[in-house]
Amino acid sequence: MDGGVEVEEMDIVIAGGGICGLATALALHRKGITSVVLERSETLRTSGAAIGILTNGWRALDQLGVGSKLRETSIPLQGARDIWLDTNKQRASPLSKGEFRCVKRRDLIQMLAEDLPHGTIQFGCHILSLKLDPSTSYPTLQLLNGRTIKAKVLIGCDGANSLVAEFLKLKPKKIFSHSAVRSLTNYPTGHGLVPELFRTHKDNMLCGRVPINQNLVFWFLLLPGYTQDTMIFNDPELIRRMSVEKINGFPNEIVRMVRDCDTSNLSLTHLKYRTPWDVLVGNFQRGTVTLAGDAMHVMGPFLGQGGSAALEDAVVLARCLAHKTRDQADLNGNGMQIVQAKVGEAMDAYVKERRMRLVGLSAQTYLTGLLLGTSTTLVKLFIVVLMAVLFYDPLLHTGYDCGPL
Ligand SMILES: Cc1cc2nc3c(=O)[nH]c(=O)nc-3n(C[C@H](O)[C@H](O)[C@H](O)COP(=O)(O)OP(=O)(O)OC[C@H]3O[C@@H](n4cnc5c(N)ncnc54)[C@H](O)[C@@H]3O)c2cc1C
Incomplete structure (x- = not known):
């Protein structure tokens, strides 16, 4: 006592x-x-x-x-591939000395x-x-x-x-000048994607996509700036709508992946360091x-x-x-x-x-x-x-x- x-x-x-x-x-x-x-x-x-x-x-x-x-x-996973939509550039690169998986x-x-x-x-x-x-x-x-x-x-x-x-x-x-949205998207009949980290860049934004298994894909968006609107953090539907709006102009398969995501796993984060x-x-x-x-x-x-x-x-x-x-x-x-x-x-x-x-x-x-x-x-x-x-x-x-x- x-x-x-x-x-x-x-x-x-x-x-x-x-x-x-x-x-x-x-x-x-x-x-x-x-x-x-x-x-x-x-x-x-x-x-x-x-x-x-x-x-x-x-x-x-x-x-x-x-x-x-x-x-x-x-x-x-094999490595990484980047595509810059603004300049139409592409690059493939290794990502790890050995093993790389997403879980x-x-x-x-x-x-x-x-x-x-x-x-x-x-x-x-x-x-x-x-x-x-x-x-x-x-x-x-x-x-x-x-x-x-x-x-x-x-x-x-x-x-x-x-x-x-x-x-x-x-x-x-400190806080980075970017924030991140993350989620999973399930493809019941298989996604058919190459087993790699695929990053699409456009307008200072980045969408990354990585297969976890044959049906499940992890994706993230890096968005410039961070929102002061605290309401959005607790509302997955708002995060989903904001994300779909932000990636307007990205290839359709990416917009669909974000739109059809599992909202129970959706989150928006300020990036700290x-x-x-x-x-x-x-x-x-x-x-x-x-x-x-x-x-x-x-x-x-x-x-x-x-x-x-x-x-x-x-x-x-x-x-x-x-x-x-x-x-x-x-x-x-x-x-x-x-x-x-x-x-x-x-x-x-x-x-x-x-x-x-x-x-x-x-x-x-x-x-x-x-x-x-x-x-x-x-x-x-x-x-x-x-x-x-x-x-x-x-x-x-x-x-x-x-x-x-
Ligand atoms: C967008 C994004 C993508 C990332 N991608 C990767 C990646 O691909 N690969 C990778 O290796 N890392 C990645 N990271 C980093 C990774 O997520 C973190 O480094 C990791 O989760 C840190 O784990 P932790 O246990 O230290 O902290 P946390 O996961 O934050 O866990 C802290 C725990 O402490 C608890 N806690 C906090 N305060 C208290 C308290 N006062 N009393 C009791 N409990 C408390 C919390 O509830 C929580 O459970 C990413 C991070 C972000 C933001």
């Missing part, structure tokens, strides 16, 4: 049960370490339609033990969740505030449902608007508190790497924690100062290992987004030259191996 309020004590708490929170809990579980995921929604969050996963992401999924099962839900988020989230021990995910747990206990320096969480939880370890996987990132005093994230220099210098650890996933490095979808980077974080963090604390007994059986020192060392090793990988991904994503949002030829040229110098092999990021769990 703390001032009349009952305080629950837990070893490892993961804030947020999205891709990163679930992957982190699963990675820890595979290493014999128990954790609790506090998720504010009442059920698994499967919004966002689908996600492209490149070689590096599949490597992380294999380490988590769900790669083979997830592969059964999607077809392998339904629902499949990914469910597979991560179903391998977790019963009771690991606690739904309806909206974390309202976070402070350090003055006597133990352990993080204490206040939930909307009235619960108070003291954790030995806190991993903030609470996404782009992270409360844990705020606690660590990271700079606020942490600047590469904030990722370079940001403070990602304090005591036994750290971050992973979008909370640490939200980066925009231009490389399709945000989710895969979150999977890599999960593998590396669990490896570092398991290495320093050996097993759960180390968290339970040792005195406070020993736990804090060991966990602190583990988190330090994790942040060191991840930082430059994340700076590279953030910088390449940022420049790609900047290029897309710029109409000035001179600025475009400057960005192209800078990218050619910094990222001489633009697919290098897909060949990354986060190593064994």
Whole structure:
């Protein structure tokens, strides 16, 4: 009891049960370490339609033990093809050093969740505030449902608007000049499309389309600017109508795909990012508190790497924690100062290992987004030259191996 309020004590708490929170809990579980995921929604969050996963992401999924099962839900893709309708130009390009598939988020989230021990995910747990206990320096969480939880370890996987990132005093994230609409379209008799990412560009807009299997297609629109009309975000029918209007002049098959989409999977998002220099210098650890996933490095979808980077974080963090604390007994059986020192060392090793990988991904994503949002030829040229110098092999990021769990 703390001032009349009952305080629950837990070893490892993961804030947020999205891709990163679930992957982190699963990675820890595979290493014999128990954790609790506090998720504010009442059920698994499967919004966002689908996600492209490149070689590096599949490597992380294999380490988590769900790669083979997830592969059964999607077809392998060959590469990318771009068409610019304004200039009638076309270009085919590779997209990954190895594997590239697009999976339904629902499949990914469910597979991560179903391998977790019963009771690991606690739904309806909206974390309202976070402070350090003055006597133990352990993080204490206040939930909307009235619960108070003291954790030995806190991993903030609470996404782009992270409360844990705020606690660590990271700079606020920024917003790209584009917004994105995403959904799935089902073709009951088969879509007959080439298994590739196909991007159509027109008037500073972009429509991408990727088959998931023989019947299902994931598509996204990148639209210049972002709406101030908050009503539209909660109304899929409004998003659908706005999208169809925006792509007036695109080929009929694309307009039909957007018009006939599954509105239950339709979403409109402002694209947020942490600047590469904030990722370079940001403070990602304090005591036994750290971050992973979008909370640490939200980066925009231009490389399709945000989710895969979150999977890599999960593998590396669990490896570092398991290495320093050996097993759960180390968290339970040792005195406070020993736990804090060991966990602190583990988190330090994790942040060191991840930082430059994340700076590279953030910088390449940022420049790609900047290029897309710029109409000035001179600025475009400057960005192209800078990218050619910094990222001489633009697919290098897909060949990354986060190593064994
Ligand atoms: C348009 C678009 C396309 C994308 N395409 C790709 C792609 O093709 N490939 C790819 O790899 N990545 C892609 N991404 C990025 C990817 O979606 C994210 O990087 C990934 O979802 C991050 O997962 P996360 O678990 O860190 O965060 P989230 O998915 O945001 O999960 C955070 C979780 O925390 C919970 N939460 C938040 N606050 C609290 C709180 N206070 N208390 C309790 N729970 C809380 C939320 O409910 C949520 O479940 C794309 C992103 C966008 C916007």
